[in-house]
Amino acid sequence: xRLTLLGSGDAAGIPLYGxxxxxxxxxxxxxxxxxxxxxxxxxxxxLRLLLDAGQSNLCERFPSGTIDAxxxxxxxxxxxxxxxHLRWGIGESIPVYTPPDPEGCxxxxxxxxILEFVTLRQFETSRLGDLDVTPLPLNHSKPTxxxxxxxxxxxxxxxxxxxxxxxxxxxxxADLPLDLVxxxxxxxxxxxxxxxxxxxxxxxxxxLVAPARMMLTHIGHGLDLxxxxxxxxxxxxxxxxxDGMRVFxxxx
Amino acid sequence: xRLTLLGSGDAAGIPLYGxxxxxxxxxxxxxxxxxxxxxxxxxxxxLRLLLDAGQSNLCERFPSGTIDAxxxxxxxxxxxxxxxHLRWGIGESIPVYTPPDPEGCxxxxxxxxILEFVTLRQFETSRLGDLDVTPLPLNHSKPTxxxxxxxxxxxxxxxxxxxxxxxxxxxxxADLPLDLVxxxxxxxxxxxxxxxxxxxxxxxxxxLVAPARMMLTHIGHGLDLxxxxxxxxxxxxxxxxxDGMRVFxxxx
Numbered sequence: 001x002r003l004t005l006l007g008s009g010d011a012a013g014i015p016l017y018g019x020x021x022x023x024x025x026x027x028x029x030x031x032x033x034x035x036x037x038x039x040x041x042x043x044x045x046x047l048r049l050l051l052d053a054g055q056s057n058l059c060e061r062f063p064s065g066t067i068d069a070x071x072x073x074x075x076x077x078x079x080x081x082x083x084x085h086l087r088w089g090i091g092e093s094i095p096v097y098t099p100p101d102p103e104g105c106x107x108x109x110x111x112x113x114i115l116e117f118v119t120l121r122q123f124e125t126s127r128l129g130d131l132d133v134t135p136l137p138l139n140h141s142k143p144t145x146x147x148x149x150x151x152x153x154x155x156x157x158x159x160x161x162x163x164x165x166x167x168x169x170x171x172x173x174a175d176l177p178l179d180l181v182x183x184x185x186x187x188x189x190x191x192x193x194x195x196x197x198x199x200x201x202x203x204x205x206x207x208l209v210a211p212a213r214m215m216l217t218h219i220g221h222g223l224d225l226x227x228x229x230x231x232x233x234x235x236x237x238x239x240x241x242x243d244g245m246r247v248f249x250x251x252x
Numbered sequence: 253x254r255l256t257l258l259g260s261g262d263a264a265g266i267p268l269y270g271x272x273x274x275x276x277x278x279x280x281x282x283x284x285x286x287x288x289x290x291x292x293x294x295x296x297x298x299l300r301l302l303l304d305a306g307q308s309n310l311c312e313r314f315p316s317g318t319i320d321a322x323x324x325x326x327x328x329x330x331x332x333x334x335x336x337h338l339r340w341g342i343g344e345s346i347p348v349y350t351p352p353d354p355e356g357c358x359x360x361x362x363x364x365x366i367l368e369f370v371t372l373r374q375f376e377t378s379r380l381g382d383l384d385v386t387p388l389p390l391n392h393s394k395p396t397x398x399x400x401x402x403x404x405x406x407x408x409x410x411x412x413x414x415x416x417x418x419x420x421x422x423x424x425x426a427d428l429p430l431d432l433v434x435x436x437x438x439x440x441x442x443x444x445x446x447x448x449x450x451x452x453x454x455x456x457x458x459x460l461v462a463p464a465r466m467m468l469t470h471i472g473h474g475l476d477l478x479x480x481x482x483x484x485x486x487x488x489x490x491x492x493x494x495d496g497m498r499v500f501x502x503x504x
Binding site for chain 1: 264265268269270271304308309317328329330333336337338340341342343346357358359372426439
């Protein structure tokens with residue numbers, strides 16, 4: 001498996017529109033410092049899967065035939081915005097695997113175009129190519145799935161958006177050797193939210209699940225500032241995502 | 253008044269995702285041939301108004317403080333997608349004038365962020381700077397407003413999305429000298445649709461309203477092909493929009 005993070009930000013992103021702090025000023029000038037909507041590309045052999053679809057330029061970035069399927073974590077706009085344009089294409093349909101959510105978002109269900117929405121059930125494993133994919137329930141304001149991807153040798157869990165983990169998910173993950181967990185970490189330590197982790201929550205998930213490596217994603221503006229001011233506060237096996245970063249295999 | 257078309261396409265756009273026709277192949281290679289979501293920038297003195305917000309890169313294109321207000325024609329995603337990100341900014345709120353539509357789109361009403369949605373009533377004129385703005389009802393699958401912009405010397409009507417015109421709108425416009433009408437022309441002659449004009453419908457609107465100039469926008473893939481095959485079929489006062497085209501004042 002190869003995992004590349006396409007985006008590492010929350011819905012607002014970096015630069016934050018209208019913000020003139022040093023971080024946002026630098027990111028406005030240097031695309032390498034930006035944080036766009038959290039999403040990832042998972043490749044295994046010839047198989048190419050998108051994890052979330054919040055990048056608005058999916059059509060340009062992934063020409064027809066270069067994506068085999070999309071796994072949506074949930075139906076918030078920052079996790080699916082690219083589908084609004086992609087759906088109007090022609091040719092082969094693209095499976096979009098989702099948690100059960102009768103609301104969906106906007107008119108996607110009504111006008112799916114080339115998208116074929118397929119509802120997955122939590123903990124029911126599917127096989128795609130050489131991969132096993134298992135949806136894991138998360139704690140968020142809409143029905144939300146994290147995903148566990150396994151091949152014969154390795155396991156990666158992609159867990160966003162969430163506040164902590166349901167006990168069923170943490171119990172499932174704690175039983176497995178995990179090579180990498182990519183996890184929602186939107187806020188700095190002590191910052192409250194009902195739908196997203198702060199760094200305290202993430203350290204607790206790390207303690208429960210004990211992965212070999214962990215990458216923080218869905219980084220919010222306040223956390224990004226905090227990380228600049230506290231550059232050495234993370235355990236060595238925990239890294240901070242950047243847009244475009246190849247996070248698996250680990251370049252060690 | 254100065255009017256610049258930011259986009260000239262329908263929801264699918266050009267290139268059409270997955271299409272390998274000559275038109276789409278050329279547009280994939282040359283950004284100047286693309287058609288993105290129909291929308292426009294209207295400037296009058298220091299006033300800068302967006303007409304629709306379907307461009308997904310509004311945050312980069314219009315830094316904070318460079319847009320005074322947004323006029324939405326309706327709540328379909330291809331006319332507002334850029335708002336999904338823009339709303340999460342900080343600083344001064346941005347008025348978004350809309351037709352009355354209790355549904356809105358996605359969670360925009362629930363989470364407006366810096367956007368201040370203001371419902372307009374048809375035929376009730378508002379004053380912004382030196383401009384009078386009058387919402388005009390259109391025929392579409394959602395509540396939809398065209399807009400008439402007038403200063404002391406000139407009048408521009410922006411009419412998308414629509415199939416024909418309601419008699420109240422055509423009667424209002426027929427009574428006025430119009431410098432420019434920008435109008436939805438999604439389909440080639442004879443192609444049926446309940447929500448969008450084909451070229452026959454547009455020629456009928458032209459006959460009823462008799463503007464000095466008319467620009468076709470919201471161009472669909474089939475019409476774009478038809479226009480290439482029939483380059484001299486339009487009256488001389490009717491032009492075809494392109495993305496980025498300054499359409500008023502007319503460079504004659």
